[in-house]
Amino acid sequence: MLNFDKIVKYALSEDADHVEIRFQERRYEYLLIDNGVLRECSESRSRGLNVRVVVNNRIGYASTNKLDWESIERTVKYAIKFAKALINGGREKPLKEKSIIKDKVRTVIKEDPFDIDLNEKIKLLLDFNKYSMNYSSEVSSVITRMGCEVDKRIYVSSDGSEIISEIYLIGIGHTVVAKFSGIYERVYHQESKVSGYEFIREIDWYSIIKEVTDTAIKAVHAKTPPPGSYPVVLDNDVVGLLLHEAFGHAVEADYVEIGASVLKDRISEKIASELVTVIDDGLVEGGYYIPYDDEGVRKTKTIIVEKGVLKSYLHNRYTSSIMNSELTGNARAQDYESIPLVRQTNIYMLPGDYSFEELVEDIEFGIYAKGLGSMGGEVNPSVGTFTFSIGPSYIIRRGKVEEIVRGVVISGNILETLRYVDAVGKDFKVRTSVFGGCGKNGQMVRVGDGGPHVRVRKITIGGR
Amino acid sequence: MNIYEVLEYTVKKARNYGIDEVEVYIVDSLEIQVRGLRKYLEDVITTQSLGLGVRGCIGKKVATQGTTITSTEDVDYVLRTLVKSIKSGSDDPEWKGIPKRLSKSSVDKVFDKEIDYRDVSEYTLKVLEIIKNVESRNTQHLSTDLVISKSRVIIGNNYGEVVERLETHYYVDIEVKCCRNSEETTYRDFTASRIFKELDTNTLIANVVNNCFKFIKPKKIETGIYDIVIKGKIFAKFLEDVLAPAFCADTVQQNRSPLINKIDTQVLNEKLTIIDDGCADGLYASSEFDDEGISTKRKVVIDKGILKTYLYDHYTASREGKESTGNACRRGYSSRPRPWITNLIVKSGRSSFEDLVRDVRKGIVIYDVIGSWLSNPVSGQLTATISHGLYVEKGEVKFPVKGLVINADFYKVFKENVVELSREIESHLNIYAPSIYITNIQVSSEE
Numbered sequence: 001m002l003n004f005d006k007i008v009k010y011a012l013s014e015d016a017d018h019v020e021i022r023f024q025e026r027r028y029e030y031l032l033i034d035n036g037v038l039r040e041c042s043e044s045r046s047r048g049l050n051v052r053v054v055v056n057n058r059i060g061y062a063s064t065n066k067l068d069w070e071s072i073e074r075t076v077k078y079a080i081k082f083a084k085a086l087i088n089g090g091r092e093k094p095l096k097e098k099s100i101i102k103d104k105v106r107t108v109i110k111e112d113p114f115d116i117d118l119n120e121k122i123k124l125l126l127d128f129n130k131y132s133m134n135y136s137s138e139v140s141s142v143i144t145r146m147g148c149e150v151d152k153r154i155y156v157s158s159d160g161s162e163i164i165s166e167i168y169l170i171g172i173g174h175t176v177v178a179k180f181s182g183i184y185e186r187v188y189h190q191e192s193k194v195s196g197y198e199f200i201r202e203i204d205w206y207s208i209i210k211e212v213t214d215t216a217i218k219a220v221h222a223k224t225p226p227p228g229s230y231p232v233v234l235d236n237d238v239v240g241l242l243l244h245e246a247f248g249h250a251v252e253a254d255y256v257e258i259g260a261s262v263l264k265d266r267i268s269e270k271i272a273s274e275l276v277t278v279i280d281d282g283l284v285e286g287g288y289y290i291p292y293d294d295e296g297v298r299k300t301k302t303i304i305v306e307k308g309v310l311k312s313y314l315h316n317r318y319t320s321s322i323m324n325s326e327l328t329g330n331a332r333a334q335d336y337e338s339i340p341l342v343r344q345t346n347i348y349m350l351p352g353d354y355s356f357e358e359l360v361e362d363i364e365f366g367i368y369a370k371g372l373g374s375m376g377g378e379v380n381p382s383v384g385t386f387t388f389s390i391g392p393s394y395i396i397r398r399g400k401v402e403e404i405v406r407g408v409v410i411s412g413n414i415l416e417t418l419r420y421v422d423a424v425g426k427d428f429k430v431r432t433s434v435f436g437g438c439g440k441n442g443q444m445v446r447v448g449d450g451g452p453h454v455r456v457r458k459i460t461i462g463g464r
Numbered sequence: 465m466n467i468y469e470v471l472e473y474t475v476k477k478a479r480n481y482g483i484d485e486v487e488v489y490i491v492d493s494l495e496i497q498v499r500g501l502r503k504y505l506e507d508v509i510t511t512q513s514l515g516l517g518v519r520g521c522i523g524k525k526v527a528t529q530g531t532t533i534t535s536t537e538d539v540d541y542v543l544r545t546l547v548k549s550i551k552s553g554s555d556d557p558e559w560k561g562i563p564k565r566l567s568k569s570s571v572d573k574v575f576d577k578e579i580d581y582r583d584v585s586e587y588t589l590k591v592l593e594i595i596k597n598v599e600s601r602n603t604q605h606l607s608t609d610l611v612i613s614k615s616r617v618i619i620g621n622n623y624g625e626v627v628e629r630l631e632t633h634y635y636v637d638i639e640v641k642c643c644r645n646s647e648e649t650t651y652r653d654f655t656a657s658r659i660f661k662e663l664d665t666n667t668l669i670a671n672v673v674n675n676c677f678k679f680i681k682p683k684k685i686e687t688g689i690y691d692i693v694i695k696g697k698i699f700a701k702f703l704e705d706v707l708a709p710a711f712c713a714d715t716v717q718q719n720r721s722p723l724i725n726k727i728d729t730q731v732l733n734e735k736l737t738i739i740d741d742g743c744a745d746g747l748y749a750s751s752e753f754d755d756e757g758i759s760t761k762r763k764v765v766i767d768k769g770i771l772k773t774y775l776y777d778h779y780t781a782s783r784e785g786k787e788s789t790g791n792a793c794r795r796g797y798s799s800r801p802r803p804w805i806t807n808l809i810v811k812s813g814r815s816s817f818e819d820l821v822r823d824v825r826k827g828i829v830i831y832d833v834i835g836s837w838l839s840n841p842v843s844g845q846l847t848a849t850i851s852h853g854l855y856v857e858k859g860e861v862k863f864p865v866k867g868l869v870i871n872a873d874f875y876k877v878f879k880e881n882v883v884e885l886s887r888e889i890e891s892h893l894n895i896y897a898p899s900i901y902i903t904n905i906q907v908s909s910e911e
Contacts, residue, residue, distance in 0.1 A: 028798075035718055037556055041549040044798030045531040045541065048513070061509045065532040075512075082508035085584055089592045091504030118552035126554070141719040177720050177842055184722055186842040224871065227908035228687050258501050258606050259641055260650060337511040378834040380851045382606070382641070382650035385867045387835035387849035409838065411849040411869045411908075441609070462847060462869030464906040 016053035024336035055083040057092035109196025113148035140179035171434040176216040219392035227463035237371020240449030245377035253319035272418035286430035287346030287448025299329035334443035349451035352424025409462035425453030489517035493615035515797035530798025566757035573746035619757035651676035691827030696890030709841035713780035733882035742806030749894035756792035813885025
């Protein structure tokens with residue numbers, strides 16, 4: 001076991017005014033069945049530590065996975081040297097005061113996924129894979145995968161905080177490629193949860209796999225939607241994507257602070273329909289579990305938008321200090337090598353009171369945008385443009401959900417899209433993924449997103 | 465433990481565990497990142513990492529494991545989990561073993577010998593210079609990321625074969641904001657090199673600043689059919705997102721590629737010749753050998769629009785009784801090797817970029833997009849949203865546009881609608897492409 005106290009004392013003795021050590025040990029097991037053959041059965045493990053020091057209000061970082069004292073000593077010296085290098089030309093980075101916290105949090109699990117016999121997991125995935133392969137002659141390729149992860153992090157700071165967290169995440173993903181008359185179409189879906197292996201036993205995977213396979217087969221016969229701008233009903237997954245891409249990145253205070261967000265200087269302004277309330281929450285059911293961020297700050301439930309009015313940005317200790325805002329606990333690092341950036345945790349919209357039927361009944365011509373098969377999205381927060389691909393979706397005609405369409409891409413403007421929300425459903429769902437997350441500056445972190453079904457009066461659909 | 469001791473220990477221990485064949489991949493890397501925000505240096509970050517990947521098989525059962533290495537205990541751990549994974553797995557009927565003979569090609573300018581990693585002042589000064597230069601051009605500097613990385617890769621196996629390579633990479637990304645008459649916009653771009661002195665930040669700054677002013681006060685245009693000129697860097701992105709996955713042999717063999725059974729078939733326009741070259745001097749993905757220790761090669765993938773070869777690693781090549789094309793790639797030390805492009809080079813055309821724009825009757829010049837990675841290489845659907853574009857009528861730029869969605873059948877468009885390629889080549893890291901003029905593209909807009 002590493003002696004964190006010794007590292008902290010050493011750094012203080014070498015001119016650091018403040019020291020933070022982040023140690024991480026992560027295991028990730030990944031199984032992949034490709035067309036009936038086990039193609040990947042791997043486990044990766046990484047261990048290492050990051051040292052962050054403050055010298056004269058300048059911050060230096062260094063990390064290593066070589067954990068002998070000589071390497072750690074060198075790492076501390078690097079961090080101090082880099083902080084000092086910023087004294088000439090680097091700006092002062094005051095950090096907001098935080099509470100001293102001593103805590104230990106661990107995902108409550110019934111069965112450790114790493115203790116489950118590999119044969120059992122492989123057999124399960126092979127069965128799922130074969131089910132889709134044998135479903136129809138139009139299925140041309142099937143990939144089934146399982147990922148499980150345990151991410152243990154220890155945060156120790158010279159002001160006395162010590163936080164230990166151990167988070168388990170597990171899930172299964174399934175991709176079906178269908179072929180018809182020389183045309184290929186793929187549909188991918190995954191379900192993950194912060195849980196032990198019991199999650200795998202609780203879910204009716206065959207109904208999910210059947211839906212993915214049916215959707216791929218229907219989609220390969222489908223047309224693409226007509227291009228243009230239409231009323232759209234977004235399902236829970238697409239709402240999550242919309243909030244994350246179209247909105248969440250633009251309220252990350254590091255973008256705001258340097259002027260790279262169209263939401264700069266808009267606190268207290270009405271920027272969305274009054275039906276819209278948006279929350280960033282580290283503890284919501286269905287999302288990723290983030291009780292503390294990587295600066296040792298408790299992740300609070302942050303109300304970003306309340307009834308259409310922008311209430312708060314998401315902060316790390318630095319942005320909260322210079323913008324004179326409350327800490328929100330959004331400093332997150334991909335791993336021990338990476339520095340904490342301002343990141344979303346689980347972003348969602350609060351539900352309203354519309355049933356699904358009420359959401360579609362007034363639409364003369366529009367799209368029911370489905371998340372099953374969606375590949376994600378991207379935003380340029382400084383220009384205000386966002387885009388995301390959604391799964392095979394449905395045309396709404398005269399208040400009825402009708403034929404399926406494929407290859408649907410949605411695009412819009414951050415400052416306009418949420419103003420066009422004119423009805424919010426009463427259902428609610430938040431999801432996360434063990435196979436991916438959110439990317440920013442080359443770092444990927446686990447996130448969650450979701451909400452109710454939502455109707456948007458006008459959104460651009462890329463078709464052909 | 466030094467890196468060769470790790471290799472020797474792993475191979476010896478693997479034998480003790482009863483593993484028939486073992487391939488060891490070790491990467492020792494150091495990365496320094498210098499970040500500037502607005503007018504100041506923001507962070508200097510260094511990351512040292514030693515990673516081990518082991519691929520082993522018993523009979524036709526194969527698995528891959530990886531770990532960061534702090535001691536021999538990590539190697540023991542990885543071998544224990546490797547054996548467990550191998551024994552739990554089912555036979556892969558197509559498995560024909562790891563590459564037994566390793567080899568190197570001759571490649572120059574992939575390692576910067578002059579670099580001194582102990583002194584970061586050269587890099588902090590470079591970032592401060594960039595900030596000063598940007599701010600002196602009536603433009604606001606938003607961010608600069610300078611990344612310097614050095615790595616040493618060793619691949620060895622139980623047949624006593626070992627190859628080693630040294631690599632350096634430099635990358636700089638600059639984002640600026642400009643204002644005119646209280647309207648503002650931002651623009652970002654990047655460049656990369658293998659030798660620090662060749663990192664051309666002056667040209668990058670000039671491009672970023674000049675381009676930024678072009679996109680102030682965008683206007684809306686109607687949904688419709690337009691001609692488009694795609695800048696080389698963006699065309700390169702499209703090739704990476706849609707075409708490259710389709711000609712990698714694993715996707716072809718697993719029935720997930722629209723290029724199945726298309727060898728010697730016209731798949732793109734005859735103006736397009738595309739080469740994969742892993743051993744060209746000084747290019748971003750050049751190296752002496754691939755991630756299985758097989759020498760890199762130059763091959764024409766698309767010759768005047770005709771598909772000539774898929775890209776293979778040892779496994780996919782063995783399935784077809786062929787030799788690897790030197791395209792094995794690992795996404796990390798824990799990942800199994802899979803075929804992927806090295807440097808993809810599109811042959812240039814004869815017109816200048818300006819000539820391409822001059823020929824456009826009603827269209828858009830695309831400088832930057834978001835979301836092209838959301839394209840679907842399985843169906844060949846290209847999607848992207850234009851974040852920075854210029855609307856052109858009768859060869860004249862009229863105004864900037866943004867938020868327009870392109871949704872096209874990649875193979876139809878790049879086979880039937882290509883007018884011309886520019887003679888200037890731009891690079892998107894390891895993909896080198898000219899600008900390209902395409903007709904009749906469906907563009908969706910809010911209007």
